[in-house]
Amino acid sequence: MRLLVLGGTHFLGRHVASAALERGHDVATFTRGVSGEPPEGARPLHGDRDDPDALPKALADGTPDLVVDTSCQTRTAARNAAEVLGDVRAYAFVSSLNAYANWPPGPIGREDDEPTWTTDDEEYGPIKAASERILGAALGDRFLTARAGLIIGPYDPIHRLGWWLERIARGGRVVVPDALEQPIAAVDARDLAEWLIEAVERGLSGAVNATGPTGMSTLGGLLELCREVTGSDAEWVPVPEAALLAAGVEPWVHLPLWLPADVARTAWDVDTSRARELGLPSRPLRDSVADTWAWLRADGRPPRAAHRPEPGLPFEIEAHLLAGVRDDQVT
Structure with a gap:
């Protein structure tokens, strides 16, 4: 079938386009044309989603049968897509857990039991919720809306897992939060991409919490995998939350994937039973970590998105924290 990927040149969109090609679809991607080329075999279409004339012009030779939307960032983009693509056979939209009005911190139960944002705020969560509607x-x-959580894997430009891999690979004393037991869950971009293609093929509909299962791992378990796959001699230097915050460490940004205790207790408690019932797979976390490390070594980190903060602990903050910890506290 003719399948259109809105997005399709990096990370999740790239994996979606690749999965669609592997399943024999006639694939086109629609992007602004500034983030590289799609996988070989996909037809690149270009335009700005906020321009109401862009999609009709790009699709002048015919509309697709199926759509997977990985790139909607504004209400205008959603309205333009709805106007042009409202008659397709199936449309899968990559939304976010941020569409829920009470996440974080959550917890999040079954999809239909949880409220989503209804405000007009120009923020990520309300925009995703409005786009769904x-x-x-x-x-x-x-229409299927996949409310994704943490997505990891090769081609990830956000560089959260990538930063940990690179920092741990350098070895030595590594600052970590003293909350390594905090739960964590993630979905590999390749698993999500393949499932999205299957979802539109099957005509699945409704909302799905499309992330890893509750209890998948812990932050400490993930960091141990990073140490293992990089072959590093890194030593953990656990620092209490109060000391991290006092030093100016920003949760999730400076120490990627770390959340303060009052948020972490419930933020990872997300009911993904519908996703499992509908076949969303969850490959071993070690495979995702190892494949991301292999990709980073082969290709290097992609350019950082201009609108996102630089991930990772600044050198001066790391040095300050390490100076305050005795050698006998290192693990």
């Missing part, structure tokens, strides 16, 4: 109104039971 706009597209859902146009497509009805031909």
Whole structure:
């Protein structure tokens, strides 16, 4: 079938395009044309999603049968897509757990039992929730919204897992939060991509919490995998939350994937039973970590998105924290 990926040149969109090609679809990608080329075999279409004339112009030779939308960032983009693509056979939209009005900290139960944002705020969560409503109104039971959580894997430009891998690979004393037991869950971009293609092929609809299962791992378990796959001699230097915050460490940014205790207790408690029922796989976390490390060594880190903060602990903060910890506290 003719399958359109809105996005398709890096990370999740790239994996979606690759998965669609592998399953024999006639694949086109629609991007602004500034983030590289799609996988070989996909037809690149270009335009700005906020321009109401862009999609009709790009699709002048015919509309697709199936759509996977990985790039919607504005309400205008959602309205333009709904206007042009409202008659397709199936449309899968990559939303976010941030569409829920009470996440974080959560917890999040079954999809239909949780409220989503209804405000007009120009913030990520409300925009995703509004986009779901706009597209859902146009497509009805031909619309699937995948509320993704933490996505990891090769081609990840956000560089959260990538930063930990590179820092741990350098070895030595590594600052870590003294909350390594905090739970964590993630979905590999390749698993999500393949499932999204299957979802539109099957005509699945409704909302799905599309992330890793609760209890998948802990932050400490993930960091141990990073130490293992890089072959590092890194030694953990656990630092209490109060000391991290006092030193100016920003949770999730300076120490990627770390959340303060009052948020971490419930933020990872997300009901993914519907995702499991509908076949969303969850490959071993070690495979995701190892494959991300192999990709980083082969290709290097991609350029950072201009609108995102630089991940990782600044050198001066790390040095300050390490100076305050005795050698006998290192693990």
